[in-house]
Amino acid sequence: MTKASDRAYEAIRGMILSGELSSGDPLREEALAERCGVSRTPIREALRQLEADLMVRRTESQRSYVSDWSLDDVADAFELRAMLEGYAARRAAERITDDIVDQLKSCNKAIYSAVSRVKPDVTTFLDRNREFHALVLETAGSRRLTNLLTALIEQPVVWRTAQHYDPEAFERSHGEHADLLAAFERRDGAWAQSIMESHIRRALHAYSDAHKGLGKLEKGAA
Amino acid sequence: MTKASDRAYEAIRGMILSGELSSGDPLREEALAERCGVSRTPIREALRQLEADLMVRRTESQRSYVSDWSLDDVADAFELRAMLEGYAARRAAERITDDIVDQLKSCNKAIYSAVSRVKPDVTTFLDRNREFHALVLETAGSRRLTNLLTALIEQPVVWRTAQHYDPEAFERSHGEHADLLAAFERRDGAWAQSIMESHIRRALHAYSDAHKGLGKLEKGAA
DNA sequence: CTTTTATCAATTGTATACAATAAAGCTCAC
DNA sequence: GTGAGCTTTATTGTATACAATTGATAAAAG
Numbered sequence: 001m002t003k004a005s006d007r008a009y010e011a012i013r014g015m016i017l018s019g020e021l022s023s024g025d026p027l028r029e030e031a032l033a034e035r036c037g038v039s040r041t042p043i044r045e046a047l048r049q050l051e052a053d054l055m056v057r058r059t060e061s062q063r064s065y066v067s068d069w070s071l072d073d074v075a076d077a078f079e080l081r082a083m084l085e086g087y088a089a090r091r092a093a094e095r096i097t098d099d100i101v102d103q104l105k106s107c108n109k110a111i112y113s114a115v116s117r118v119k120p121d122v123t124t125f126l127d128r129n130r131e132f133h134a135l136v137l138e139t140a141g142s143r144r145l146t147n148l149l150t151a152l153i154e155q156p157v158v159w160r161t162a163q164h165y166d167p168e169a170f171e172r173s174h175g176e177h178a179d180l181l182a183a184f185e186r187r188d189g190a191w192a193q194s195i196m197e198s199h200i201r202r203a204l205h206a207y208s209d210a211h212k213g214l215g216k217l218e219k220g221a222a
Numbered sequence: 223m224t225k226a227s228d229r230a231y232e233a234i235r236g237m238i239l240s241g242e243l244s245s246g247d248p249l250r251e252e253a254l255a256e257r258c259g260v261s262r263t264p265i266r267e268a269l270r271q272l273e274a275d276l277m278v279r280r281t282e283s284q285r286s287y288v289s290d291w292s293l294d295d296v297a298d299a300f301e302l303r304a305m306l307e308g309y310a311a312r313r314a315a316e317r318i319t320d321d322i323v324d325q326l327k328s329c330n331k332a333i334y335s336a337v338s339r340v341k342p343d344v345t346t347f348l349d350r351n352r353e354f355h356a357l358v359l360e361t362a363g364s365r366r367l368t369n370l371l372t373a374l375i376e377q378p379v380v381w382r383t384a385q386h387y388d389p390e391a392f393e394r395s396h397g398e399h400a401d402l403l404a405a406f407e408r409r410d411g412a413w414a415q416s417i418m419e420s421h422i423r424r425a426l427h428a429y430s431d432a433h434k435g436l437g438k439l440e441k442g443a444a
Numbered sequence: 445c446t447t448t449t450a451t452c453a454a455t456t457g458t459a460t461a462c463a464a465t466a467a468a469g470c471t472c473a474c
Numbered sequence: 475g476t477g478a479g480c481t482t483t484a485t486t487g488t489a490t491a492c493a494a495t496t497g498a499t500a501a502a503a504g
Contacts, residue, residue: 004458028485039459044486048267052274054366061466062486076364080309087305142298147276148370226488251456261489266456283496284456 005042008032009049016055016066023068027056053154071211078204081152082197084145085133089180089196090189091140100139101184107132108177115170125170126162132177136196161203164210172202227264230254231271238277238288239382245290249278275376291377293433300426303374304419306367307355311402311418312411313362322361323406329354330399337392347392348384354399358418383425386432394424 012032015021027047029040036043047064050056057067107128114124133153137146165173176199183192234254237243249269251262258265269286272278279289291299329350336346355375359368387395398421405414 030485040486041458041460044267045270045457048270054369063466073365077366080306080364080366080370083305083309084302087302142302144276144295144298144302144374148302148373151370152366250454252454262456263488263490267487285496 003042004038005045008036008038008042009046011036012043012046012050013053013055016050021066023066025066027064027066029064053151055155071208074207074211075204077152077155078200078207081149082200082204084149084152085137085200086193086197088137088140088142088145088149089183090193091142091145092136093184093187093189093192095141096139096184096187100135101181104132104135104177104181104184107135108174108181111177112174115167115174120165120167120170122162122165125173129162129173136180161207161210164206169206173199176202225264226260227267230258230260230264231268233258234265234268234272235275235277238272243288245288247288249286249288251286275373277377293430296429296433297426299374299377300422300429303371304422304426306371306374307359307422308415308419310359310362310364310367310371311405312415313364313367314358315406315409315411315414317363318361318406318409322357323403326354326357326399326403326406329357330396330403333399334396337389337396342387342389342392344384344387347395351384351395358402383429386428391428395421398424 012021012027021027029043029047032047033040033043047056051058051064055067056064058064111125111128111132114121114128130153137149140146176195180192180195180199183195234243234249243249251265251269254269255262255265269278269280273280273286277289278286280286333347333350333354336343336350352375359371362368398417402414402417402421405417
């Protein structure tokens with residue numbers, strides 16, 4: 001049996017990601033407890049975690065709300081992510097083994113077969129993409145970096161971004177991963193860093209193109 | 223009256239910083255509760271925060287221990303800090319107002335008077351240095367960046383580093399702040415970034431010089 | 445003597461009751 | 475009418491009891 005606080009975390013996170021809870025909505029502990037079928041104690045724990053993830057903000061009077069993300073906030077998150085994942089890629093290139101390269105290759109192959117069809121399988125793409133980046137991060141071998149980056153990656157906007165990709169964008173993403181692998185095989189940290197930064201920045205612009213003119217992120221952003 | 227969980231956080235943090243609790247020591251909720259004079263509930267909250275700060279680690283079986291920092295870990299933290307604070311300085315230079323520049327100047331003046339004496343006032347130096355960096359970070363105007371950096375800055379090693387400074391190192395630190403102010407006055411983001419990165423990296427090497435040969439950080443590291 | 449397994453102790457997880465605090469509404473003076 | 479101050483209500487904070495899980499110990503089988 002999984003812990004109640006973990007279930008509560010996933011449940012609330014899911015409500016935010018799905019749009020069931022919108023930006024600015026108040027999060028009252030008792031209401032969430034009832035909704036999740038647990039007591040307030042694990043809810044409080046979950047809210048603290050979500051707050052660390054920046055998906056929830058607390059006012060000075062300790063009340064919790066779903067975070068609202070302006071376009072600037074999103075750009076900011078991507079910029080930080082580009083910097084940190086670029087650094088992760090550099091470190092990974094300096095530490096990678098042939099074994100890990102093989103794992104990354106098969107992972108990217110799975111991405112390719114998910115997106116190189118008339119109707120791309122977005123869910124598989126997201127899962128495998130996540131796996132790819134997680135493996136790079138792990139190879140970078142910095143607990144602190146991992147800690148910082150997960151907070152950035154677990155953001156709603158990051159996950160919703162891919163919903164706006166056109167088929168070409170999916171293929172490009174796969175191609176950039178392939179470039180990254182070339183850099184890894186040559187153990188070229190600087191190259192890996194550049195590619196990764198470009199990769200993330202491209203994702204930012206894909207997002208901002210899709211949301212041009214919007215000041216705030218709306219509920220059913222898809 | 224301040225919240226019990228906040229008091230507990232400060233108390234435990236203090237125990238770690240002072241060396242009353244050493245690296246690897248187990249943190250049992252009940253024992254801490256008794257020691258802090260509160261119940262387990264606020265202790266749990268404090269531990270979660272300290273875990274987010276990376277001052278406490280939890281095993282897979284949910285037991286908490288004081289984090290141990292190898293020299294590599296420290297180097298890692300400083301490297302990340304250099305990158306992120308460099309970015310913060312760049313953003314700050316692009317957004318700074320004359321008013322903030324004045325505040326930073328008076329802050330650095332206070333640093334100067336604290337360290338330009340036969341026996342430098344380390345506590346004042348630390349407080350003002352913290353204030354200086356906090357103000358730069360605030361000026362950078364990125365909630366996410368602030369969030370990430372505070373986790374890195376609130377580390378024991380960062381605070382203990384200055385204990386090893388010689389008088390010359392204190393003066394150099396003041397001088398680098400002055401350089402940074404020059405970059406701010408000219409609104410030169412790239413320059414500000416370079417200076418800040420050097421500033422942090424110098425601090426790293428001051429630290430590693432003082433700890434040469436040590437594999438782990440010891441309790442009474444001073 | 446080693447390994448396995450069963451039991452027990454120690455520790456964390458959860459629910460609930462109550463206390464403290466902040467928001468909302470209401471009264472009353474002006 | 476409007477705003478200050480009180481009262482009420484809603485919400486979060488804390489303590490405590492108990493449940494669940496983990497780690498340690500010891501007994502038994504190989």
